[in-house]
Amino acid sequence: MSEQLADWTKGEQAITYQTCGACSHVQYFHRGFCAACGASDPHEARASGKGRVYAASLVCRAATPGTRAHVPYNILLVDCAEGFRMMAHGDSGLAIGDSVTVSFKPFAGKLVPFFTRET
Amino acid sequence: MSFITGVGLTPYGKHEGSSSLDLMSRAAQAALDDAGLKRAEIDGILCGYSTVSPHIMLATVFAEHFGIRPSYAHAVQVGGATGLAMTMLAHHLVEAGVARHVLVVAGENRLTGQSRDASIQALAQVGHPDYEVPLGPTIPAYYGLVASRYMHEYGVSEEDLAEFAVLMRAHACTHPGAQFHDPITVADVMASKPVAMPLKLLDCCPVSDGGAAFVISRERTGEAGLRIRGCAQAHTHQHVTAAPALSELGAEISIARAKEASGLAISDVRYAAIYDSFTITLAMLLEDLGLAGRGEAAARVRAGHFGRDGAMPLNTHGGLLSYGHCGVGGAMAHLVEAHLQMTGRAATRQVRDASIALLHGDGGVLSSHVSMFLERVR
Numbered sequence A: 001m002s003e004q005l006a007d008w009t010k011g012e013q014a015i016t017y018q019t020c021g022a023c024s025h026v027q028y029f030h031r032g033f034c035a036a037c038g039a040s041d042p043h044e045a046r047a048s049g050k051g052r053v054y055a056a057s058l059v060c061r062a063a064t065p066g067t068r069a070h071v072p073y074n075i076l077l078v079d080c081a082e083g084f085r086m087m088a089h090g091d092s093g094l095a096i097g098d099s100v101t102v103s104f105k106p107f108a109g110k111l112v113p114f115f116t117r118e119t
Numbered sequence B: 001m002s003f004i005t006g007v008g009l010t011p012y013g014k015h016e017g018s019s020s021l022d023l024m025s026r027a028a029q030a031a032l033d034d035a036g037l038k039r040a041e042i043d044g045i046l047c048g049y050s051t052v053s054p055h056i057m058l059a060t061v062f063a064e065h066f067g068i069r070p071s072y073a074h075a076v077q078v079g080g081a082t083g084l085a086m087t088m089l090a091h092h093l094v095e096a097g098v099a100r101h102v103l104v105v106a107g108e109n110r111l112t113g114q115s116r117d118a119s120i121q122a123l124a125q126v127g128h129p130d131y132e133v134p135l136g137p138t139i140p141a142y143y144g145l146v147a148s149r150y151m152h153e154y155g156v157s158e159e160d161l162a163e164f165a166v167l168m169r170a171h172a173c174t175h176p177g178a179q180f181h182d183p184i185t186v187a188d189v190m191a192s193k194p195v196a197m198p199l200k201l202l203d204c205c206p207v208s209d210g211g212a213a214f215v216i217s218r219e220r221t222g223e224a225g226l227r228i229r230g231c232a233q234a235h236t237h238q239h240v241t242a243a244p245a246l247s248e249l250g251a252e253i254s255i256a257r258a259k260e261a262s263g264l265a266i267s268d269v270r271y272a273a274i275y276d277s278f279t280i281t282l283a284m285l286l287e288d289l290g291l292a293g294r295g296e297a298a299a300r301v302r303a304g305h306f307g308r309d310g311a312m313p314l315n316t317h318g319g320l321l322s323y324g325h326c327g328v329g330g331a332m333a334h335l336v337e338a339h340l341q342m343t344g345r346a347a348t349r350q351v352r353d354a355s356i357a358l359l360h361g362d363g364g365v366l367s368s369h370v371s372m373f374l375e376r377v378r
Helices: B020-035 B058-066 B082-095 B116-124 B139-154 B158-172 B186-191 B250-262 B279-289 B297-302 B319-323 B328-342
Strands: A016-019 A043-046 A050-059 A073-080 A085-090 A099-107 A110-117 B003-009 B044-047 B072-075 B101-109 B194-196 B209-217 B225-235 B271-274 B356-363 B368-377
Touching (some): A050 B194, A085 A099, B003 B020, B058 B072, B082 B209, B082 B225, B082 B356, B116 B139, B139 B158, B139 B194, B158 B186, B158 B319, B250 B356, B250 B368, B279 B297, B279 B319, B319 B328, B328 B356
Parallel strands (some): B044 B072, B044 B101
Antiparallel strands (some): A016 A043, A050 A073, A073 A085, B225 B368
16 A cells, blocks of 8 residues: 555645556545556555646635635636646636646635646 | 325425424325325335434434334435435335335424524535535535536526526415515626625525425325336436536436436426526536526526426426525425426416426535436326
């Protein structure tokens, strides 16, 4: 079993993903096996943090005191260069199809991935 | 073969002082009365969940409370698709001879039993606990993401989406049990408070108290014969991050399977009862199911196609958007209304011909789908 690399969900300023050694399937949600073919021990790697905006929704109504302090915040689905999709935050002006690159910003007690337009 | 022999529905909105069990009991009693059955004749119970009063054995809690000792009972959890999923299971249970009369019931005091924030927070947990929930999404945000992409790919505008809210409100105005009775316009929807763009307050269903119930039986119990002709499901993902492309969503898969199971085509359908948690949900599902071409559903609303007197009357009670949404019971109101329409009991809302109805439910973020054809038989 390859070692699990720490990522933003564990407090590290990084995005990680897994690639299956048997079928090459790429997945973002960490598991001990490939969700496409079931092979164990997918390879872990750090992502480049580059991608394209697939979808965006500016949240103006939040439900907890911690998140309400941040409204409005833009939630994105980003298609990352390595072939997986992830949810993240980003600049409010971003449009679908924009090329973006990641940094990390504090949100409700955590550092979360925050995408801005690639310059 | 299975028949829907009785339906029961409370008004939706505020039921101050009513518990989830109270609302379930009220709807269940109405459904039994409608079917002409006594408690002792019910030998199966399927029930939904209550976010206000969660319990690991809600079906037996309800059975004891209501005074039934069934030979088959459990709860079912498929989010917004739960009502139709229970109906599908009841259909198969009576066909297989496991039970004669299955009571399908749900109810929740979601509006007065907890704060609106608590509801929004509880529902947001359908997101991934590690990779989504820490980002502060809400259910409207999950659907806002889908809406942004759908609008981008198919050229749908916010004004287009607003048409569905206006239509559902117009229908609710004709139903005394609906939560909202004030007519709204496209301009009102556009001017309503932003929630999770492109979705604004009037693009979103409300939080409601209410209850709904049906009885599914092996034989009809009265004159009316309303048969479940065929049904099917599809489950492609749970989290929006893991959703397939728009052209590969579960609604298209489940409707294809339901057509095969029933031997019916969309051209046979005379009444539509479609899940409408948000305006985008309704627009997408109508197009996924083939009740409108891609990107054309809003134009059909404007042309009156989905109105009471249109070619395909849709959610004539007002849907989740304006009749109300009390959790599992929310979409069960769609089936109750379809039943009333199909049995000629919809009063001033009655449509010309509801001989065959298509029902569709969606749970999660377009994650779980159930499609069902109902048919009136003489």
